Amino acid sequence: MDKILRINMSGANGPEIKTESLGAYAGLGGRAMTSTVVAQEVPPTCHALSAENKFVIAPGMLSGSAAAMSGRISVGCKSPLTGGIKEANSGGQPSQMLARLGYAAIILEGRPKDDSLYKVVINKDGVTINADNSLKMLGNYDTVQKLKTEFGDKIGCITIGPAGEMKLSAATVAFTDMEGLPTRHAGRGGVGAVLGAKGIKAIIIDDAGTRMREPKNPEKFKAANKAFVAGLRQHPVTGQGLPAYGTNVLTNVINEAGGYPTFNFKQGQFDGAAKISGEALAEMENTRGGDGSATHGCHRGCVIRCSGTFYDKNGRFVTKQPEYETVWAHGGNCGISDLDAIAEMDRLDDDFGLDTIEMGATIAVAMDAGLAQFGDAEAAIRLIKEIGQGTPLGRILGSGAAVTGKVFGVERVPVVKGQAMPAYDPRAVQGMGVTYATSTMGADHTAGYAVTANVLGVGGSVDALKPQGQVELSRNLQIATTAIDATGMCLFIAFAILDQPETFQALIDLINGFTGLSLTGDDVSDLGKKILSQERTFNAWAGLTAAHDRLPDYFKNEALAPHNVTFGVTDAELDEVFNF
Amino acid sequence: MEPDATLTMELPPATIGRFAALFGQGVGIPTRTGIPLLALLCDQLGIARDYIDQRVQTFFINGRAVDQVEQIRVGDRDVIALSAAMPGLAGATLRKGGMFAGFRQTISYAGGSGQEKAPQQTVVTLKLFNLVARELAAQILHTGVWVKGPRLAEYLQQLDGNALTDSVTMKWNDQPRDPGSWERLPWPEGWVALRMEPLRE
Structure with missing residues (x-):
């Protein structure tokens, strides 16, 4: 390149x-x-x-x-x-x-x-x-x-x-x-x-007539790639859980933890979760069959293969296997427990070119505004179609949850910096809330996703069980994730790297074998810090201040059932996240 | 404590595997309060200790994430959920004893009723998710579980194909019944003790 x-x-x-x-x-x-x-x-x-x-x-x-x-x-x-x-x-x-x-x-x-x-x-x-x-x-x-x-x-x-x-x-x-x-x-x-x-x-x-990019050190690259793939395949998440169930394997577990935002973030458990879980989706796909129904990669070179293909009951292609975030957004968050309806909404989103997380959050806000009833899948589909048709209502909805909330006078709008929160309630998983609040990207579950601080050696060792550990971990995770995003690697490699030091070393060797460089873990984390710093600087000049690094107040004031927890990380702690 | 009815079926192992989803919403396990949780899982249900340590990476009691299984005793009507390692930061956060446990400290398990009260009979709910359900369902169904009558009838109803007609033998309250007649069984509102024998191939 x-x-x-x-x-x-x-x-x-x-x-x-x-x-x-x-x-x-x-x-x-x-x-x-x-x-x-x-x-x-x-x-x-x-x-x-x-x-x-x-x-x-x-x-x-x-x-x-x-x-x-x-x-x-x-x-x-x-x-x-x-x-x-x-x-x-x-x-x-x-x-x-x-x-x-x-x-x-x-x-x-x-x-x-x-x-x-x-x-x-x-x-x-x-x-x-x-x-x-x-x-x-x-x-x-x-x-x-x-x-x-x-x-x-x-x-x-x-x-x-x-x-x-x-x-x-x-x-x-x-x-x-x-x-x-x-x-x-x-x-x-x-x-x-x-x-x-x-x-x-x-x-x-059209890449006809081109060749694969050649590594600077082919032997080192080849050996590292082999070790990297072996590490991914032997890990229970990347080698077994994700290929078997896809990302939607999280539904039952997050729901059990009481962190599954339901009815526009009003409660942390959804009665219909089992019906839309990864287990139920896999069973449905396996029963219906079809090419790539249950296991499928999203790009050439993927060895995790956590995706799939969704066919309707008559065997017609509908969409790719809906991801966990999509199933949650159009499912539990809107009180909908019908996988066929959720797949149809995923297809409409993909066809109109809409963010499934933002749309699920928006429709739930619209439901709170009385535009539809929670659980009414047909009404939810109708609202998405309004966007495709470009009606005035559709243009409001297509502008996201924050705009929809303003237009219809809804206070409960789960956004940070105008972007809708993903599928983990920050009152239950508070460290995730720290990342939602402080990410340069707005509420984003992947912003602080990747490898552990201790593996990358960023900022020393962190005691995760102390309250301040949430801030430090979020900071280090955001740095590490930013660096991984620069490699073009799928973030799901993080699980194998997290648990298997030899797989992390294989990744470093892979980068070095390809580029001819001699990067260390510290170099990778320095890259993450540099990118984050310039993103923070851009945002500051754009007018985003510490006041934008906050969750909406209701997360601090309204207890989330079943554990009756509120978001307890203080503003002062949030302001420490980027203190590196 | 006794169930209101018993249902025993002999099925091919592959068919028994189709009942794994029954564990997603939980099944009843009769036991006693105060016993170590590991005794329930390993001694009563026959799950290998290594399996608990290595495969079961995500562990909940009453919706709270567990870090140290060894210290837990069974409480009255506890809900116990077991899962393999989960993807994502949230998955890593919920992992028992994991580095990110601090991210969910407000929902971490911090002791329960099993430690304090006098021992008594109880029925706990056991939920199994994902690979753990797939791998343990047959074994635990062989040991036996309790399911409320209406829920079991509804579950059997939604199983398509010939899951039940695969049954070579079916006994209701120890009396042989035609496997095709399951819809006409007198389902009680209370517990049905369900047990499945793998058909020898």
């Missing part, structure tokens, strides 16, 4: 394409690349949908190589949802394809002079961009189908649906999966609205 593709949509004679060397961005990948470009080049106070904002796409550091699990791709921009910097990442094929074509980043800037919609085509011969208004307001599925008819089945696609075209703050960017379907999404923060504001509907990638 030795070049950057820059497209200025504001060119005097239409979009201008430029290919640049990496310059100061050399050596960066994934979140490190997107956040550095945004921090360096985007005015923090700009409007997220303005010409001044930039949309950055970056494969991970190891993408395009034979490294297992390295196919995640990051997108970055100023977020229309949070008002701060945003990195959202996704599986799918485009990361590997772009990396093989040599692109470390695509930077889209400016804004077209008219309302034409463009498609960008990238292959080994170069880049073209053309208006194609026949794609206007097509869903992601129809868009990709049309593009495959024009460019062949082997392309990878990065697209937006109608939500992105309408510049709604819950809009996603879709990435095609191994079957060429737009099931993988950079979901959070309204990144699809920014791509829509650039007037770009689709980026078509």
